[in-house]
Amino acid sequence: xxxxxxxxxxxxxxxxxxxxxxxxxxxxxxxxxxxxxxxxxxxxxxxxxxxxxxxxxxxxxxxxxxxxxxxxxxxxxxxxxxxxxxxxxxxxxxxxxxxxxxxxxxxxxxxxxxxxxxxxxxxxxxxxxxxxxxxxxxxxxxxxxxxxxxxxxxxxxxxxxxxxxxxxxxxxxxxxxxxxxxxxxxxxxxxxxxxxxxxxxxxxxxxxxxxxxxxxxxxxxxxxxxxxxxxxxxxxxxxxxxxxxxxxxxxxxxxxxxxxxxxxxxxxxxxxxxxxxxxxxxxxxxxxxxxxxxxxxxxxxxxxxxxxxxxxxxxxxxxxxxxxxxxxxxxxxxxxxxxxxxxxxxxxxxxxxxxxxxxxxxxxxxxxxxxxxxxxxxxxxxxxxxxxxxxxxxxxxxxxxxxxxxxxxxxxxxxxxxxxxxxxxxxxxxxxxxxxxxxxxxxxxxxxxxxxxxxxxxxxxxxxxxxxxxxxxxxxxxxxxxxxxxxxxxxxxxxxxxxxxxxx
Numbered sequence: 001x002x003x004x005x006x007x008x009x010x011x012x013x014x015x016x017x018x019x020x021x022x023x024x025x026x027x028x029x030x031x032x033x034x035x036x037x038x039x040x041x042x043x044x045x046x047x048x049x050x051x052x053x054x055x056x057x058x059x060x061x062x063x064x065x066x067x068x069x070x071x072x073x074x075x076x077x078x079x080x081x082x083x084x085x086x087x088x089x090x091x092x093x094x095x096x097x098x099x100x101x102x103x104x105x106x107x108x109x110x111x112x113x114x115x116x117x118x119x120x121x122x123x124x125x126x127x128x129x130x131x132x133x134x135x136x137x138x139x140x141x142x143x144x145x146x147x148x149x150x151x152x153x154x155x156x157x158x159x160x161x162x163x164x165x166x167x168x169x170x171x172x173x174x175x176x177x178x179x180x181x182x183x184x185x186x187x188x189x190x191x192x193x194x195x196x197x198x199x200x201x202x203x204x205x206x207x208x209x210x211x212x213x214x215x216x217x218x219x220x221x222x223x224x225x226x227x228x229x230x231x232x233x234x235x236x237x238x239x240x241x242x243x244x245x246x247x248x249x250x251x252x253x254x255x256x257x258x259x260x261x262x263x264x265x266x267x268x269x270x271x272x273x274x275x276x277x278x279x280x281x282x283x284x285x286x287x288x289x290x291x292x293x294x295x296x297x298x299x300x301x302x303x304x305x306x307x308x309x310x311x312x313x314x315x316x317x318x319x320x321x322x323x324x325x326x327x328x329x330x331x332x333x334x335x336x337x338x339x340x341x342x343x344x345x346x347x348x349x350x351x352x353x354x355x356x357x358x359x360x361x362x363x364x365x366x367x368x369x370x371x372x373x374x375x376x377x378x379x380x381x382x383x384x385x386x387x388x389x390x391x392x393x394x395x396x397x398x399x400x401x402x403x404x405x406x407x408x409x410x411x412x413x414x415x416x417x418x419x420x421x422x423x424x425x426x427x428x429x430x431x432x433x434x435x436x437x438x439x440x441x442x443x444x445x446x447x448x449x450x451x452x453x454x455x456x457x458x459x460x461x462x463x464x465x466x467x468x469x470x471x472x473x474x475x476x477x478x479x480x481x482x483x484x485x486x487x488x489x490x491x492x493x494x495x496x497x498x499x500x501x502x503x504x
C-alpha cells in the first residue's frame with residue numbers, strides 16, 4: 001500500500017512514540033523497583049516485577065507476529081496499545097504484589113505487540129529501500145530510553161510517587177494512538193486463515209520454561225526448579241519441531257529457516273542480544289568498582305556507548321536507504337565492536353575514565369551500524385504473508401540472546417568476584433558506596449579484583465562479536481529494491497533490480 005510522504009512521516013512519528021513508550025517503561029520501572037516492592041511489602045520478590053514483564057514480552061512475540069499476518073498488523077497494534085494503557089493504569093493502582101505482577105504481564109504483552117507491529121507496519125507501507133531509514137528512526141527509542149529512563153524514573157518516584165511511573169504512559173499513549181489512527185491505513189491480513197493453536201501453546205510453554213530456567217539458574221535454592229524447566233524446554237522444542245512440520249500454517253514457518261539471508265540476520269540478532277544487553281547491564285558496576293567512581297559518573301560509560309549506537313544507527317539507515325547496499329555495515333560493525341571489547345579486556349587498571357568511554361563508544365558505533373538494518377534486510381527476504389512471523393522471530397532471537405547472555409555473565413561475575421575479593425569482604429553485601437568508604441589499599445584490591453574478573457568477560461564478548469563478523473561475511477550480498485512489497489520476496493540481485501531511485 002502506497003502512502004503519501006506526509007502521511008508516512010506522521011505514521012513514523014506515531015510509531016516512534018509508542019516504541020519509545022514501551023522501551024522507556026522498562027528502564028523507568030527498573031529505577032523504582034526497590035521503592036515499589038518496599039511499599040507493597042515484598043522486597044524479596046521484587047524481581048518478579050521485571051521478570052513477569054519480560055517473560056510476557058518475549059514468549060508472545062511469535063504468536064503476535066502470526067496474528068498480525070492473519071488479521072492485519074493494524075488491529076494487533078491498536079489492541080496492544082489498548083492493553084498496554086489499561087495495564088499501566090492497573091499497575092499504578094496495585095494494592096499488592098500479585099496484582100502488580102499480573103498487570104505487568106499484560107503490560108509486557110502489550111509492549112511486545114507495539115514493538116513488533118511498529119516494525120511490521122513499516123514493512124507493509126514502505127519499499128525495502130525506504131525501510132532502513134524509517135527503521136533507524138524508530139530504533140532510536142531503545143538507546144534513548146536507556147539513557148533517559150533511569151533518570152526519569154528516579155525523578156517521578158521522588159516527586160510524584162511510584163504510581164506515576166505507570167500512569168505517565170496513559171496521556172502519552174493516547175496521543176500516540178490518535179496520531180496512529182489518523183496515519184495508519186487498514187492493512188489487510190488473511191495470509192493464513194487457520195491459526196496454529198497447538199504450535200502456539202507448545203511454543204509458549206517451552207519458551208516460558210526456558211526463560212525461567214535462565215532466570216533461576218543462578219539461585220542455589222531455585223536451581224533444581226531451573227533444571228526441571230530446562231528439561232521441559234528441551235522436550236517442548238523437540239515437540240514443536242514435529243508440530244510445525246505438520247501444521248498447515250505454522251507459527252514459525254520452516255521455509256524461513258531455509259533462506260540464507262534470514263538465517264544470517266537471525267544470527268546477527270542473536271549477537272546483539274547476547275553482547276549489547278550484557279554490556280548495558282554490567283558495565284556501570286564494573287566502572288564503579290574498577291575505576292572507583294560514583295553511580296552518576298559510572299553512567300558516562302554506557303552513555304558514551306549509547307550515543308555511539310544512536311549516531312551510527314541513524315547514519316547507516318540513511319546510507320542504506322540511499323544505495324540499497326547493506327552487507328558492508330554488519331561486517332564493519334561486528335568487527336569494530338569485537339575490536340573495542342578486546343581493547344576493554346586489555347586495558348590496565350587505573351586508566352583515566354575517558355579511555356573506557358572512548359573504547360565503549362566504538363563498541364556502540366559498531367553495534368548501532370547494523371542493529372536495525374537487519375530488520376529491513378530480513379523482511380526483504382520474506383514474502384508479505386510472512387512479514388509478521390519473520391519480524392517476530394528476529395526479535396525473539398534477540399530477546400533469548402539477551403536473557404541467556406545476561407544470566408551467564410551475571411553468574412561468571414558473581415562467582416569470580418566472590419573468589420577474587422580479599423579476605424573479610426563479602427561480594428553479596430559489598431555495595432559501591434561501601435567500597436569507596438574503604439581504605440585506599442582495600443579500594444585498590446577491590447578494583448584489581450573487578451578488573452581481573454571482567455577482563456575475560458570482555459574477551460568473551462569480543463569473541464561473540466567476532467563470531468558475528470563471520471556471520472556477517474556469510475550474509476548474501478544484494479541490494480534492497482525500491483518497489484513496494486508484493487506477495488513475492490522483494491530483495492533482488494543486481495542483475496534484475498530496478499534502476500530508478502526512490503525519492504520519497
